[in-house]
Amino acid sequence: MTQIMKNRSALIRLFCVHLWLTLTVAAQAPEILRVDPPSWWSRSTVNPVRLLIHGRNLQNARVDVQGLRIVNTPKINERGTYLFVDVFIAPGARPGERSISVTTPRGSARAAFEVLVPLDRVGRFQGFSPADVMYLIMIDRFADGDPSNNDPLQSRGLYDRANKFYYHGGDLQGVIDRLPYLKELGVTAIWLTPWYDNYDRLNQIELKEEKPSTGFHGYNPQDFYAVEEHFGTLGKLRELAEAAHRSGIKVIQDQVMNHTGPYHPWVDDPPTLTWLNGTKSQHLKNPFQTWVLHDPRANETLKRETMDGWFLDFLPDLNQHDPEVSRYLIQNTLWWIGITGLDGIRMDTWQYVPNSFWRDWTAAVRREFPKFKVVGEVKDGDVVHTSFFQGGRVRFDGVDSGLDSLLDFPLFYPVRHAFAEGKPVDEIPKTLAKDYLYTNSEILVTLLGGHDDGRFMSEKGATINGLKLANAFVLTTRGVPQLYYGDEIAMEGEDEPTTRRDFPGGFPGDKRNAFTAAGRTKEQQDLFEYIRRLTTLRRELEPLRSGALVNLYTSEQQYAYARATMSGAVVVAINNDDKAAEIEFDVTRASLKSGASLTERLGGGRKVMVRDGKLKVSLPKRSAAIFVGL
Numbered sequence: 001m002t003q004i005m006k007n008r009s010a011l012i013r014l015f016c017v018h019l020w021l022t023l024t025v026a027a028q029a030p031e032i033l034r035v036d037p038p039s040w041w042s043r044s045t046v047n048p049v050r051l052l053i054h055g056r057n058l059q060n061a062r063v064d065v066q067g068l069r070i071v072n073t074p075k076i077n078e079r080g081t082y083l084f085v086d087v088f089i090a091p092g093a094r095p096g097e098r099s100i101s102v103t104t105p106r107g108s109a110r111a112a113f114e115v116l117v118p119l120d121r122v123g124r125f126q127g128f129s130p131a132d133v134m135y136l137i138m139i140d141r142f143a144d145g146d147p148s149n150n151d152p153l154q155s156r157g158l159y160d161r162a163n164k165f166y167y168h169g170g171d172l173q174g175v176i177d178r179l180p181y182l183k184e185l186g187v188t189a190i191w192l193t194p195w196y197d198n199y200d201r202l203n204q205i206e207l208k209e210e211k212p213s214t215g216f217h218g219y220n221p222q223d224f225y226a227v228e229e230h231f232g233t234l235g236k237l238r239e240l241a242e243a244a245h246r247s248g249i250k251v252i253q254d255q256v257m258n259h260t261g262p263y264h265p266w267v268d269d270p271p272t273l274t275w276l277n278g279t280k281s282q283h284l285k286n287p288f289q290t291w292v293l294h295d296p297r298a299n300e301t302l303k304r305e306t307m308d309g310w311f312l313d314f315l316p317d318l319n320q321h322d323p324e325v326s327r328y329l330i331q332n333t334l335w336w337i338g339i340t341g342l343d344g345i346r347m348d349t350w351q352y353v354p355n356s357f358w359r360d361w362t363a364a365v366r367r368e369f370p371k372f373k374v375v376g377e378v379k380d381g382d383v384v385h386t387s388f389f390q391g392g393r394v395r396f397d398g399v400d401s402g403l404d405s406l407l408d409f410p411l412f413y414p415v416r417h418a419f420a421e422g423k424p425v426d427e428i429p430k431t432l433a434k435d436y437l438y439t440n441s442e443i444l445v446t447l448l449g450g451h452d453d454g455r456f457m458s459e460k461g462a463t464i465n466g467l468k469l470a471n472a473f474v475l476t477t478r479g480v481p482q483l484y485y486g487d488e489i490a491m492e493g494e495d496e497p498t499t500r501r502d503f504p505g506g507f508p509g510d511k512r513n514a515f516t517a518a519g520r521t522k523e524q525q526d527l528f529e530y531i532r533r534l535t536t537l538r539r540e541l542e543p544l545r546s547g548a549l550v551n552l553y554t555s556e557q558q559y560a561y562a563r564a565t566m567s568g569a570v571v572v573a574i575n576n577d578d579k580a581a582e583i584e585f586d587v588t589r590a591s592l593k594s595g596a597s598l599t600e601r602l603g604g605g606r607k608v609m610v611r612d613g614k615l616k617v618s619l620p621k622r623s624a625a626i627f628v629g630l
């Protein structure tokens, strides 16, 4: 054969293969694998709702939803795997299941979509306030109320109570079962770690102590619209929200909008070309140079790496500048709130997501649920840094993020230093002195422990007495106090994840049950009662919830302050020293007049009198006192 003939026959062969491939693909009918969101309610502020249909062979598809109006031409990605379409739900639309059909010249496919009645607003979507006492629960590690879901994927080997990086069996039913315990402690709001479905496999990318781990903590979402099967079902979640609300306990969801889990299907097949910042093989790594985020003269490269880089180099970073991503995430947030009735959100990794997105997101949340509140995680000890992210003010970037609250990490560290390590207590008022940098310091969420830090009791120098003082401070200062599960029984754990140990009594076979007084040691019971006393005082005494914080006395190891309202004041005095102290301070700024008699309500019941505008109090070593004259 001549070279020309050889080339020609090769060309013909190539053409035949191409024709065969084209015909095969063309012959394939469309398929629908999922619809996000799977439901929406009538009379929503988001109408039409945008559906993201995931499937196969969706090229050139037409979409119909039984009884609902499609308002635009579907937008479909090149591979025919994702389709965006807007669906209008008439205000009087009949609730119930509707059939979605996708039709192409090769056939059609169907999936279900549900029109819901909006939940009654009474007792739902309540937000949180300084009147609340929040309690952080790591779902997997609190209580196992349903052993049947402990190992739902048996062949995957994700459940092992002896392995600190595996699932331990805690679940939503366990939280429901322990609501009376939380009520007894004085908790009025529970913040649950993320309940999104995480990957159903061992994580081979993030090795822990050189071994694979699981997503037991919930922060690696695989499906933004599903509940983790180790924790329960969507039905169980709604049951939990209802039961909590009946007990007077609000529910706060932990959400993640910065990234997905490492095995999310979007990594290999993104709905749009710009869905993620980078790809699995080519992306920036987050250098955590967070200071540049509030720097008007920031080095743009460093800023971009910090905003768009993959968290820990393995968590795919969502690109909220892509309007489809933004719309998807906003609807996702509204969906969780709308179908469960929850009251607040704790937003993970807030600072790595653009403020312009947050502005739109918070506005959308507020439009639909006006009383709702959001607390952002900005893990930093510097008030200059954290305060930058609070909403209520347009910043140098021209944006008001709309964020209500922040976890008060700048106050967390001084609390640990003073009350665990015994360092000077005046670091606390020195930090509070910077409150003016916040748009609203009263709504900050104060804490002495959380799931990302070692436990208070594992700090060098920590004692039960110190832990009591930390609780006395957090539960009487300004802000919304947040407790961490198990700190009320002095649980220990020096790092992450030993800080996430199982609550004793929450799991089958536990030797003792610390959810009951009989199952607690004498020391634990004493601490539990002390905290309960504090939450009771906070509930009974209005100044502790809404009073202005007035500093009255500050020395290296003593700190006294008042919470004052028009109707009265409560005085708190703390001696962090290892020896007794007597302190005298002026109380006229707290509107306490000479001759007024105050009663100590935290422990002793002793009385003190205001003389010459001053209060003189003696404090045993490492003790706190709360004086009430109401």
Ligand SMILES: [Ca+2]
Binding pocket: 144, 145, 146, 147, 148, 149, 150, 169, 170, 171, 230
């Ligand atoms: Ca379980």
Ligand SMILES: [Ca+2]
Binding pocket: 197, 198, 199, 200, 228, 229, 230
């Ligand atoms: Ca899962």
Ligand SMILES: [Ca+2]
Binding pocket: 258, 306, 307, 308, 309, 317, 318, 352, 353
């Ligand atoms: Ca980011």
